[in-house]
Amino acid sequence: VVDVNINPENPIIGNRSFGEDKYNVTKKARKFIEAFDEVGILSSAKHFPGHGDTDADSHKTLPSLLFTEQRLDSIELYPFKSILDTRLSSIMVGHLNVPALESKNNVPTSLSKAVVTGLIKEDLGFEGLIFTDALNMKGVSEFDKPGEIDLQAFLAGNDILLISKDIPEGIKNIKKAYKKDIISEERLAHSVKKILYAKYKAGLNKKKFVDTRNLYEDLNTSENDAIYMDAISKAITLVKNNSGVLPMKDLDEKRLGYLKMGEDTNEQFFNILNNYTSVESIDPTLLLDEKIDVAKNFDVVFIGHHTSNASPWKSFKFTDKELVALHEISLQVPVVLVNFSSPYALSDIRSFVNINAIVQAYQNSDIAQSAAAQILFGARPTQGNLPVSINALYPVGTGYKLDSISRLGYGYAQNQGIDPHFEAKIDSIVNHAIKEKMTPGAQVLIAKNGKTIYDKNFGYHSYRSNKAVSSSDVYDLASLTKILVSLPLFMEMEEEGRVDLNDSLSRHLPELVNSNKSNITFKRMLSHYAQLQAWIPFYLETLEDTERYYRDTLDFSHTVQVARNLYVRNDFTDSIYLKIINSELREKNEYKYSDLPYYFLKQIIERNYNAGLDYLITDRFYNKMGISELKYKPLKHFDKDKIIPTEEDLVWRRQLLQGYVHDQGAALMGGIGGHAG
Secondary structure, eight states, rough: OOOOOOTTSSSTTTTTTTOOOOHHHHHHHHHHHHHHHHTTTOOOOEEEEEOOSSOOOOSOOOOOOOOHHHHHHHTTTTTHHTTTTSSOOOEEEOOOOOOOTTTTTTTOOGGIIIIIIIIIIIIIIOOOOEOOOOOSSSSHTTTHHHHHHHHHHHHOOBBOSOOOSSSHHHHHHHHHHHTTTTSSSSHHHHHHHHHHHHHHHHTSOOOOOOTTTTHHHHHHHHHHHHHHHOOOOOEEEEEEEEGOOOOOOOOGOOOOOEEEEEOOOOOOHHHHHHSSOOOEEEEESHHHHHHHHHHHOOOOEEEEEEOOOOOTTOOSSOHHHHHHHHHHHHHHHOOOEEESSOOGGGGGGGGTOOOOOEEEEOSSSHHHHHHHHHHHHHHHOOOOOOSOOOOOSSSSOBBBBBBSSSSOOOGGGGGGGGOOTHHHHHHHHHHHHHHTTTTSSSEEEEEEEEOOOOOEEEESSSTOOOOOTTTBBBBOOOOGGGIIIIHHHHHHHHHHHOOOOOOHHHHHHHHHGGGGGTTBBBBHHTTTOOOOOOOGGGGGGGGOHHHHHSSSOOOOTBBBEEEEEEEEOTTHHHHHHHHHHHHOOOSSSOOOSSSSSHHHHHHHHHHHHSOOOOOOOIIIHHHTTTTTTTTSGGGTSSSSGGGGOOOOEEESSEEEEEEEOHHOOOOOOOTSSOOOO
């Protein structure tokens, strides 16, 4: 579509045109033609001489372009003329009344010899195929009776007559005209040869049949989605951004809400928003006053306008009620508006003063919704510019540029230079593990260059369960706790000057002064060159006399919960540290991975900040990062059926461990360890 859409009221071209800037339209049209030609696809430029500045739909009536030849040449015809030096395969002629080009009253351009032969073929010198627009459209079908229109179109100089209302009658009339020498042999041969050449160019002279097995998958590949994600991400436009509200930062200080407008789906947008932080939905069926009351509870409200892009005829506009709600809510609370429809929808907004930010996302596909949500949180930059003017404040070309802030995004392997077929290999490995009963299920997420490129769930919660694993389920992350909790907090302490990597342990833990751990430095310990034991099975001694150590109900001296209906003595934590302090060092000074450093780090960190690891990591890191599903003691934060069991413990705890930490040492410390939990 190379129509220059400078009329916001255009009912059919507006959401198909490249925009109102003739240079932008031309640039993008050239790229399309070059790309099509490179892969052997025939191209067509439409709707000649230009359908952009009309307020009528040629499917329903004959639109008029009442402009001078000079105006037509400078705007409507500019893209067509500018792409003639490409390998453009064809031009489609629209059904338009253009008196400056056709002197006969109300003759559609598609039936005009002056336009098709005189202007396109002779004046412009175009030698490719010429198509009519569909001959069943009312812009032409009411000009004459079916069949006769077909003849007039051919006489005008068209080569291919598209979607005739009466094909047999059209053929009959053309044959009759040929026999009467109204159509010459030369004229007929001219179109036939052009059509045959186009077929040859497309490779249709060779028999090549399409394998229809897996046809849907072949046509809907992840490669296509990757290209679309890249394109729509670059197109999405930041129209307004008062006070730098975007990208969203300081997530621990903000309560965020979301209100849906429009009749189309919004699920992907809402889900991706909630991947970054908790965003609460405002019931769109509430009365306006009720919506305002709910909206006041939030620091920022995202409003998503979701309309269908299934066809050009679908309405893209806000309803009157939605416009009122948008205005009233934006008076009460900061609003970020995301428009998943035509930018012209924004033209109906009377005042933009109280809307803090506006993001124009153009389409309401799942991929566009995902990209827009990522942009709001800074996982992707904003790069787009408006292809059309909204009003005097936001003319064509408007678009603020924001860099990403290194939050994890969502994308496709191809965009990161990885062959997408790697997914099948991973699927195979995980499915094999499940089949061989190495695990009942799994979540697998792979990210590269800050973008998630693989995110799948497999199998079930346990061998005794038929509950499938989902993305919202939580797992015991075991030793990852070291780098998810202890190290970030310790690194912060080092930055604040509370510790130095060359400090000895006894400087921060005086109880180590007379031990063999006294002179071990943090650097040696964290490099696993401190000669510490790999681990100590603290729980083993408790198995010899369980009544001495455990109770099955909470009491004053047994408040540390190890598992369901199992509480250990309060003073056992002291016994753990004493065992570590008194443990022998390994003889060889060599690399040996050990859990024990993280028992010490837990003590040092908690003493420095006078708070527990669970509170510190959440307050100082996770809340600020919008991380809401990394927690110690998961049963306090999640429904039990979201927590994946870790082990059927038949030796010590004698139960299925679900919601209680698997690591024995962390369990004996109430579920909060520096090394696990």
